[in-house]
Amino acid sequence: xxxxxxxxxxxxxxxxxxxxxxxxxxxxxxxxxxxxxxxxxxxxxxxxxxxxxxxxxxxxxxxxxxxxxxxxxxxxxxxxxxxxxxxxxxxxxxxxxxxxxxxxxxxxxxxxxxxxxxxxxxxxxxxxxxxxxx
Amino acid sequence: xxxxxxxxxxxxxxxxxxxxxxxxxxxxxxxxxxxxxxxxxxxxxxxxxxxxxxxxxxxxxxxxxxxxxxx
Numbered sequence: 001x002x003x004x005x006x007x008x009x010x011x012x013x014x015x016x017x018x019x020x021x022x023x024x025x026x027x028x029x030x031x032x033x034x035x036x037x038x039x040x041x042x043x044x045x046x047x048x049x050x051x052x053x054x055x056x057x058x059x060x061x062x063x064x065x066x067x068x069x070x071x072x073x074x075x076x077x078x079x080x081x082x083x084x085x086x087x088x089x090x091x092x093x094x095x096x097x098x099x100x101x102x103x104x105x106x107x108x109x110x111x112x113x114x115x116x117x118x119x120x121x122x123x124x125x126x127x128x129x130x131x132x133x134x
Numbered sequence: 135x136x137x138x139x140x141x142x143x144x145x146x147x148x149x150x151x152x153x154x155x156x157x158x159x160x161x162x163x164x165x166x167x168x169x170x171x172x173x174x175x176x177x178x179x180x181x182x183x184x185x186x187x188x189x190x191x192x193x194x195x196x197x198x199x200x201x202x203x204x205x
Contacts, residue, residue: 066160067158067159067160067163068159068163068174068175068178069159069160069162069163069166069167069172070160070162070163072172127162127165130165130166130169130171131150131161131162131165133169
């Protein structure tokens with residue numbers, strides 16, 4: 001199997017895992033509203049994390065399919081994104097101590113995801129410029 | 135580290151994409167190797183050596199120490 005076919009299969013696996021997450025999330029949000037307080041309701045509320053675990057496994061598989069240079073570059077992207085997230089969330093944490101509005105923990109991943117995406121796009125643009133040069 | 139990858143590839147008449155396919159890596163990786171932005175791992179270096187039928191030391195060269203460097 002060629003490298004591109006393998007990478008494409010990984011993208012299909014990732015799309016499948018994300019679709020499953022969307023389905024479980026929708027079901028969970030609907031079901032939780034009609035359930036009484038208790039452990040079963042809590043379990044239903046956190047059930048979208050199961051397809052998230054599947055997504056993590058699919059992403060790790062995809063990461064291992066990358067060649068050594070792309071893997072190194074992606075690791076650098078993640079390190080930069082983690083650093084930006086740490087700086088942003090800690091800064092806001094100190095501002096919360098000063099009375100700024102409390103922000104949900106749900107905000108952390110979008111911050112990191114956005115930083116990761118921006119860094120990847122920036123690197124991709126610079127890389128494309130290098131490749132045009134030859 | 136300097137290398138002769140670009141010259142060797144040109145000698146065979148291969149594109150970067152063709153070399154990448156033969157080595158089982160991405161075109162970005164071949165470009166990064168040729169432009170000296172990335173030094174390959176030993177397994178990849180040996181694959182390159184095998185592909186061109188040359189010992190590694192005739193493909194990859196240590197950069198000479200810069201004058202006045204730490205030494």
